[in-house]
Amino acid sequence: MLSNQIIDWYLQYKRDLPWRNTSDPYKIWISEIMLQQTRVATATDYFNRFLNQFPTVSDLAMADEREVLKLWQGLGYYSRARNLHATAKIIHTDYNGVFPNTYKDILKLKGIGTYTAAAISSFAFNLPYAALDGNVFRVLSRVYSIDKPIDTGEGKKFFQELATETMGNARPEIYNQAIIEFGALQCTPRTPNCVTCPIQANCLAFGNGQVDQLPLKSKQIKTxxxxxxxxxxxxxxxxxxxxxxxxxxxxxxxxxxxxxxxxxxxxxxxxxxxxxxxxxxxxxxxxxxxxxxxxxxxxxxxxxxxxxxxxxxxxxxxxxxxxxxxxxxxxxxxxxxxxxxxxxxxxxxxxx
DNA sequence: AATACGTGGCC
DNA sequence: TGGCCAAGTAT
The missing domain is CATH 3.90.79.10 (Nucleoside Triphosphate Pyrophosphohydrolase)
Incomplete structure (x- = not known):
């Protein structure tokens, strides 16, 4: 079964990252926001500094926005920092400082969309929501050789269902981390390591020789x-x-x-x-x-x-x-x- | 639905 | 070296 193969690979090759080995939703939340569109190597130092300065959600809630933005300086996409701060205030007041523990409540929070809500729900609370990020899009599009564009409403819906199916009854907390890490380290955007890939035999795109053409995107940005x-x-x-x-x-x-x-x-x-x-x-x-x-x-x-x-x-x-x-x-x-x-x-x- | 939102790394 | 890409979300 695909989910088990990916989990087996994960247990052997996963990196030891500062936000791993915890089920503290606050730390997981901070890491997930920082990692949006941002490389692990870049986010790591910011994460450590941030947790050092704001160890709890209430510490963050009490800070000035200017201070939060200063810690975020250089990381980019600064609405993430502003939303993080606004959400900390909500959790501090409306939730009495306790991070909400249902997918629905988590998704309501500013700056948290479907991916991050699924990530926090599964990593912190082991809830069965399939995380669908750029890594998962890539892995699934290749394994199942899907040439639907991933950046349309229809494509996202299709891949979300495929992600949920693929997760099956696997343990959400570990499976979601596993497929994301697999995409980040093994099934990479450029020059994926197909030679040593444990699921090569099950990968339709590898069989077709189309690995380097997937996933497909429809839009191009104009500057x-x-x-x-x-x-x-x-x-x-x-x-x-x-x-x-x-x-x-x-x-x-x-x-x-x-x-x-x-x-x-x-x-x-x-x-x-x-x-x-x-x-x-x-x-x-x-x-x-x-x-x-x-x-x-x-x-x-x-x-x-x-x-x-x-x-x-x-x-x-x-x-x-x-x-x-x-x-x-x-x-x-x-x-x-x-x-x-x-x-x-x-x-x-x-x-x- | 399409577009805006930062920065750095890679080839 | 310019364009693409990296653990997305809000509007």
Whole structure:
């Protein structure tokens, strides 16, 4: 039986990961959120730091969102951190600090969809819900040679039923971890290790020679270009930041004052924008340097960033209103997106 | 249903 | 080296 073969493989080859060997739903929840669209190697250090700072769901509930985002800095998909924090508050108040223990209640929580609800339900409570993530899609599509696209509603429904069937009466807690780990280590996206695969004889795609063409995806992402002009306004170790609001990327994170354009513009044109005038009208300024056009690639957009460094005197900084001045010693208190983090690191590397 | 949401690694 | 991919979810 397929489920038993995969479990046997798992018992022999599984990795010892920080979130394994526990049935604490809090730890499992944190790990699952961090692992969404994120590699194990990247998530591991974040997981350890996070659990160290917030050992229980109530510790997390009591924190400021800014602190949570700071711990998440660099991990990406920051709505995960915001939802994690909001959900911790719900569990702390509505559930008296005790993690809900039914699939239905778990699925209601912000940031938890069908995959994560099944993962927590099975890993923590051994409930029989088949976890369907990218690994499981890949393994099932190959073993059964399914050429339905996995990124459509119909495809997801089909694979969810197939996953449930394949799990059968296997122990949910171990089976779900096993097939996910099998996908991550053995049945990998590129160059899967079919030579040593224990289920090679049962794999239809291997028989067809179609392993490298599965799973099938129908959609392709299109990227757009945006042009970011950051104003690094500094005076010795102090500089100006603003908080990002709204529904755009990096919500509730901090950055240098930003002038955005949908196309590249000259420094001369920047001088004519309303934001520039708002910041500098009637003030003296000297552009010290310009770091031009570093392209930061996100999944759906290319950000062409230019950082304009301007030295200003302290009195002038104080007059600029919706922005705040921070000292380099306060950097640890504010979450920054990668482009800003990179510039801060390069600028303040020699300053204690 | 289609799209937005980050970042880093890989070939 | 640019495009694809990695333990998805919300809208």
């Amino acid at each position: 757009k270009n945006r042009y970011f002009y950051y104003l690094f306004l500094s005076c010795e170790n102090r500089f100006i930041i603003e908080k990002r609001e709204g529904k755009d990327i990096w919500k509730n994170m901090y950055q240098y004052p930003l002038i955005e354009s949908d196309k590249a513009i000259s420094t001369k044109k920047l001088l004519q924008t309303s934001k520039w005038k708002e910041l500098f009208e009637n003030k003296e300024l000297v552009i010290q340097s310009i770091c031009e056009n570093v392209v930061h690639k996100l999944s759906h957009q290319n950000l062409h960033t230019t950082i304009i460094h301007i030295n200003t005197d302290i009195d002038q900084l104080k007059e600029i209103k919706p922005y705040q001045i921070i000292d380099s010693s306060e950097i640890e208190n504010y979450p920054f997106p990668k482009p800003i983090e990179n510039h801060i690191n390069a600028t303040f590397e020699n300053i204690p």
